[in-house]
Amino acid sequence: MRDNVMFLTLIRRELLANLMTFRFLVAMIVTLLLVVANTVVLIADYERRLINYDTAVKQHHQKFLKRARTYSEMEGAILVDRPPNPLSIFNAGLDRRLGNSITVSHTCVPTLWDTKSHSADNPFLNLFSSVDLVLIFQVILSLLALLFAHDAIAGEREAGTLRLTMANPVSRPIILLAKYISAMVCLILPVIMSLLLVLILFSISGSILLNGDDWLRIGGLLLTSIIYLSVFYLIGLLISVITRRTATALTLSMVIWSTLVLIYPSLSVFAVNRLWQPPSQLEAAYREIEQIWEAFEREQTDFLRNDSVEGENPNFNVPPSGSYGAYQISDPITLKYFKVEKRHWTRIKPDSEPQIPHVKAYFQFSEPRRIRAAERTGQVRQKALDHVYVRKANMAKNLMRLSPAAMYDFATEVWAGTDFHGIKGFITTTQQYRQTIIDYFYDKEAFSARKWFSIDQGKVDWSDLPQFSYHRREIWTGMQHASGDIACLLLINIVLFMTTFLIFVRQEV
Amino acid sequence: MWHITKRELYDHLNSLRFAFTTVLLIALMIVNAIGYFGEYTAQSTAYQQKVSASLDKVRSNADSLYNLLIEGPGTLYKKPCTLSFCANSGETFIPESADGIGEGVFMTSSRFSISTTWRMKYPQSNPSLWDITPDYTNVDWGDIVSVALSLVAILFTFDAISSEQERGTLRLTLSNSISRGTVLVSEFLAALITISIPFLIAALINLFLLYTSGSISFGLSEWGRLGVIILIAFVYVSIFLGLGLLISSRVNSSSISLTILLLVWVVWVVLLPSTIGALTSGLQPTMTHNELAARQQSLASRFFEQYDELWRKTPSREIPATEETLLWSKYLTEDARDNQRLNEEHLGAQIAQIQLARSITRISPASSVRYAIESLAGTGFTRHVQFLKQVRRYAGEFRTFLIEMDRADPESPHALGPKEGTSQKPVPFESIPKFEDRISFSGAYTAAATDLLLLLLFFVVLFAGTFLSFLHVDI
Numbered sequence: 001m002r003d004n005v006m007f008l009t010l011i012r013r014e015l016l017a018n019l020m021t022f023r024f025l026v027a028m029i030v031t032l033l034l035v036v037a038n039t040v041v042l043i044a045d046y047e048r049r050l051i052n053y054d055t056a057v058k059q060h061h062q063k064f065l066k067r068a069r070t071y072s073e074m075e076g077a078i079l080v081d082r083p084p085n086p087l088s089i090f091n092a093g094l095d096r097r098l099g100n101s102i103t104v105s106h107t108c109v110p111t112l113w114d115t116k117s118h119s120a121d122n123p124f125l126n127l128f129s130s131v132d133l134v135l136i137f138q139v140i141l142s143l144l145a146l147l148f149a150h151d152a153i154a155g156e157r158e159a160g161t162l163r164l165t166m167a168n169p170v171s172r173p174i175i176l177l178a179k180y181i182s183a184m185v186c187l188i189l190p191v192i193m194s195l196l197l198v199l200i201l202f203s204i205s206g207s208i209l210l211n212g213d214d215w216l217r218i219g220g221l222l223l224t225s226i227i228y229l230s231v232f233y234l235i236g237l238l239i240s241v242i243t244r245r246t247a248t249a250l251t252l253s254m255v256i257w258s259t260l261v262l263i264y265p266s267l268s269v270f271a272v273n274r275l276w277q278p279p280s281q282l283e284a285a286y287r288e289i290e291q292i293w294e295a296f297e298r299e300q301t302d303f304l305r306n307d308s309v310e311g312e313n314p315n316f317n318v319p320p321s322g323s324y325g326a327y328q329i330s331d332p333i334t335l336k337y338f339k340v341e342k343r344h345w346t347r348i349k350p351d352s353e354p355q356i357p358h359v360k361a362y363f364q365f366s367e368p369r370r371i372r373a374a375e376r377t378g379q380v381r382q383k384a385l386d387h388v389y390v391r392k393a394n395m396a397k398n399l400m401r402l403s404p405a406a407m408y409d410f411a412t413e414v415w416a417g418t419d420f421h422g423i424k425g426f427i428t429t430t431q432q433y434r435q436t437i438i439d440y441f442y443d444k445e446a447f448s449a450r451k452w453f454s455i456d457q458g459k460v461d462w463s464d465l466p467q468f469s470y471h472r473r474e475i476w477t478g479m480q481h482a483s484g485d486i487a488c489l490l491l492i493n494i495v496l497f498m499t500t501f502l503i504f505v506r507q508e509v
Numbered sequence: 510m511w512h513i514t515k516r517e518l519y520d521h522l523n524s525l526r527f528a529f530t531t532v533l534l535i536a537l538m539i540v541n542a543i544g545y546f547g548e549y550t551a552q553s554t555a556y557q558q559k560v561s562a563s564l565d566k567v568r569s570n571a572d573s574l575y576n577l578l579i580e581g582p583g584t585l586y587k588k589p590c591t592l593s594f595c596a597n598s599g600e601t602f603i604p605e606s607a608d609g610i611g612e613g614v615f616m617t618s619s620r621f622s623i624s625t626t627w628r629m630k631y632p633q634s635n636p637s638l639w640d641i642t643p644d645y646t647n648v649d650w651g652d653i654v655s656v657a658l659s660l661v662a663i664l665f666t667f668d669a670i671s672s673e674q675e676r677g678t679l680r681l682t683l684s685n686s687i688s689r690g691t692v693l694v695s696e697f698l699a700a701l702i703t704i705s706i707p708f709l710i711a712a713l714i715n716l717f718l719l720y721t722s723g724s725i726s727f728g729l730s731e732w733g734r735l736g737v738i739i740l741i742a743f744v745y746v747s748i749f750l751g752l753g754l755l756i757s758s759r760v761n762s763s764s765i766s767l768t769i770l771l772l773v774w775v776v777w778v779v780l781l782p783s784t785i786g787a788l789t790s791g792l793q794p795t796m797t798h799n800e801l802a803a804r805q806q807s808l809a810s811r812f813f814e815q816y817d818e819l820w821r822k823t824p825s826r827e828i829p830a831t832e833e834t835l836l837w838s839k840y841l842t843e844d845a846r847d848n849q850r851l852n853e854e855h856l857g858a859q860i861a862q863i864q865l866a867r868s869i870t871r872i873s874p875a876s877s878v879r880y881a882i883e884s885l886a887g888t889g890f891t892r893h894v895q896f897l898k899q900v901r902r903y904a905g906e907f908r909t910f911l912i913e914m915d916r917a918d919p920e921s922p923h924a925l926g927p928k929e930g931t932s933q934k935p936v937p938f939e940s941i942p943k944f945e946d947r948i949s950f951s952g953a954y955t956a957a958a959t960d961l962l963l964l965l966l967f968f969v970v971l972f973a974g975t976f977l978s979f980l981h982v983d984i
Contacts, residue, residue, distance in 0.1 A: 022765055022768070022769075023765065023768040023769075023772075026768065026769065026772055027768075027772060030772050030776055034776065034780055034784065037784050037788060038784055038787075040788075041784065041787040041788055041791070044791060045787070051799075052798060052799075055798075055799055094641060097638075097640065098638055098639065098641070099638035099639065112639050112641075113639050115638050115639065116638065117638055120633075120798065121795055121796075121797045121798050122790070122795045122859045122862055122863070123602065123633045124602065124603070124859055124860070124862075124863045124890070125786075125787070125790055125862075125863070125866075126601075126602040127599050127602050127603075127786070127863065127890065128782070128783050128786025128787050128790070128866065128870070129644070129783045130783065130787060131780055131783045131784050131787075135780075136780070139775055139779060139780070140772070140775060140776075140780075143771055143772070143775065147764075147768050147771075150764075151764060155764075246764060247668065247672065247763060248525065250763070250764055250767055251524075251525055251526055251664065252525065254664060254767065254771065255525070255526070255529045255664075258660055259533075262656065262660075262779065263533065263537070263656075263657065265643070265645070266645045266646045266648060266652075267536075267537070267540055267648060269642055269643055269644075269645035270540065270544060270645050270646070270647060270648040271540055271543075271544070272642075273642060273645070274543070274544040274545075275543065275544065334639075389639065389641065390641065392642065393641040393642045393643075396642045396643060396645075397642075397643060400643060406643070409643070410643075420641045
């Protein structure tokens with residue numbers, strides 16, 4: 001009972017001591033001002049991106065209807081778009097940077113490396129990097145946490161009040177705990193107020209609608225922020241316990257803070273990016289892909305040679321009218337490689353009519369094989385590209401993880417859904433959509449249809465083509481990517497607290 | 510005064526923060542040097558290759574004047590800079606070329622076969638759309654100076670006055686009939702010298718590494734510009750020393766002093782440049798993507814109405830040019846000219862937006878110092894604008910050249926545009942004006958001087974403020 005009273009008294013004292021300080025006031029005002037200014041900018045930016053997205057979707061649909069008159073002209077005509085993520089305001093992550101528009105066709109399995117970007121109004125604006133909420137918390141509130149902590153013990157020891165407190169029947173763990181709890185309350189206060197302000201700004205703008213999942217995500221963000229700030233408070237507390245003088249504690253805290261938060265993350269990514277060149281398997285993969293398509297082409301030629309029509313002409317001696325195209329896309333850097341055949345015959349003369357079954361048989365033979373070749377290419381490609389680019393990014397991220405600030409950044413990225421895996425969800429959806437289109441073609445028997453190559457009996461009616469729809473992944477499916485970082489932050493918390501506690505308990509005052 | 514400076518200097522050199530500063534600056538500079546090993550060599554090789562590929566295309570088109578008119582001078586590249594390790598941050602977002610190329614649009618009918626002529630196009634910056642590494646800065650000199658040096662400056666001054674006040678040594682010093690001004694100046698000098706030692710050593714290590722790795726051949730111009738960059742760095746550091754002294758003299762406790770300073774620093778140096786840049790770019794709306802598309806559409810439909818009878822006209826090789834040929838020529842010239850104008854207007858609006866935002870971000874000295882280093886290094890936005898100016902001048906030259914060459918051909922009807930109206934004689938490759946990107950550093954010095962003046966102004970104001978406040982403070 002007495003302990004409890006003492007504990008509460010201590011907490012109240014510490015709370016007041018922290019809240020009434022000048023540094024808290026300044027940090028609070030600065031945080032809130034920055035949050036408001038940047039949220040206004042980010043909301044405007046989000047709205048612009050949303051408009052661009054809507055326009056792009058409309059334009060892409062119109063273009064598709066205009067270009068795809070036969071089934072085969074569907075190739076390269078379906079462009080699907082990724083909507084901007086409203087939670088990018090909390091942590092921009094890769095949401096703005098990565099491509100947000102991708103071509104879906106049966107001849108190529110879409111990957112991240114095929115994305116393009118639909119229209120940005122002024123790409124030079126990238127020169128001003130965006131400051132999101134997580135960055136503000138990451139930089140300013142961690143500083144505040146250290147400022148609270150550095151003199152928590154050292155300061156009282158210097159002033160002699162520590163000895164005074166200990167003269168009461170109060171155990172050392174209680175003192176430490178009281179300090180910790182009250183400081184954390186003071187640190188959470190600006191976070192919550194910032195979030196409230198952001199939500200108010202959201203409702204004023206009216207363009208950002210949050211669903212139930214988003215609320216959970218914001219909750220997760222808040223929780224992760226608390227864990228992160230706690231790490232920095234405990235670092236400061238540890239410093240405060242082991243140093244004799246406040247001035248030393250302060251300098252040491254600042255050195256650690258600037259290194260962990262500002263300098264080390266950039267330095268490590270820069271070093272990995274510039275100095276580490278993973279052995280590239282791209283060339284081997286490219287050759288393998290070439291072989292896949294050569295095999296496909298051989299099959300095609302064999303078919304043409306063995307069918308009853310003379311010559312190996314894929315037009316089957318039908319006199320040309322309209323357009324005909326067979327071309328190849330190849331890019332050794334992104335391993336984009338496939339072969340396309342498009343037909344847009346406008347007129348078929350009656351005397352060519354006997355050839356038409358041959359044309360149909362040709363496409364019925366070749367297109368399923370093309371799909372298979374595309375799928376095999378897709379596998380080889382994904383593996384090789386992941387090996388080079390994803391591995392490098394992971395290497396950089398892992399090196400960065402030596403700083404808790406980076407872990408916090410990565411974990412909140414996952415909460416916001418703007419991390420790599422979040423964006424990859426879009427790519428997966430496009431791959432599924434490709435499968436849907438192929439199924440649609442099989443349902444319609446499109447490969448053996450006259451409309452695959454000719455419009456002489458009318459254009460293709462696309463009205464029942466399944467529409468593309470993309471939803472951000474469910475909140476829990478992505479959490480495995482954040483759990484490591486969050487667990488790590490928690491572990492650091494525990495280790496720091498234990499260390500501080502053990503040192504403090506054995507220390508002379 | 511020298512005595513106090515020496516004492517302070519000795520104190521500083523023995524401190525924890527001095528060790529931190531030395532380690533930090535040297536580590537940053539070494540990483541920078543290693544990161545940019547061979548960068549310039551690789552860049553200039555790539556540049557040479559691209560330029561010669563582009564020139565090869567021009568050479569093959571030079572077999573007829575008409576081909577040159579259709580295909581244009583090709584892609585024009587920006588020359589790499591020797592000092593890119595000093596300022597490289599913006600380069601990912603700035604395009605490296607401008608295109609003077611044909612559109613590849615053909616209009617064919619039974620009567621004619623016409624291709625549109627070349628025009629200038631300005632590709633947008635092209636940061637990789639599949640770069641999934643986390644955001645990072647390029648750890649160039651600009652970053653090292655603007656972030657690390659200013660932080661260090663604060664660490665050395667936050668307790669310059671307040672700790673002496675706390676310990677009472679300040680009163681002691683002042684009682685020795687030493688003026689307050691002297692105390693202030695010697696504190697300032699001591700901190701400046703303390704910082705300059707590790708900074709200069711780190712910079713020398715950096716240059717030594719780059720020099721011995723053979724990635725850079727330094728000429729007089731490079732040394733001169735590096736000298737000015739270091740000078741600017743010193744002015745910039747002085748601002749933060751002044752700021753540190755100001756707060757330190759106003760606040761009694763060094764803990765509060767550091768709190769204020771760090772918050773001011775984080776906001777002023779780290780967060781404000783981006784925030785202000787993003788905020789102020791909203792003040793000057795650019796031509797949006799949709800507006801551009803609409804303008805292009807309306808241009809096309811204007812031509813369609815204005816020249817609706819064109820499709821019935823057949824160009825011919827008659828001399829003098831027939832009315833039909835002239836009409837085609839007029840249409841093709843206007844089409845290229847107006848579309849190029851639209852492209853330039855679009856680009857101009859984008860540049861104006863950035864320039865306004867950039868000038869306002871200068872309220873943070875961190876931006877000023879970055880911009881100054883950028884212009885001296887010959888990279889960044891200012892340099893790109895210079896490049897574009899040269900491109901425009903060259904585009905005019907190339908166009909005039911084509912007209913003159915055509916005029917010199919007696920077999921041409923002098924109606925540039927359609928094949929029938931244009932000279933088809935080969936053009937001697939040597940006589941074609943070639944684009945060469947010239948980096949003019951006189952302009953760079955002027956640009957840097959503006960920023961330097963701004964920095965000096967900051968410094969003078971802050972130092973005067975410190976002086977006045979220190980005179981009136983009770984000790």
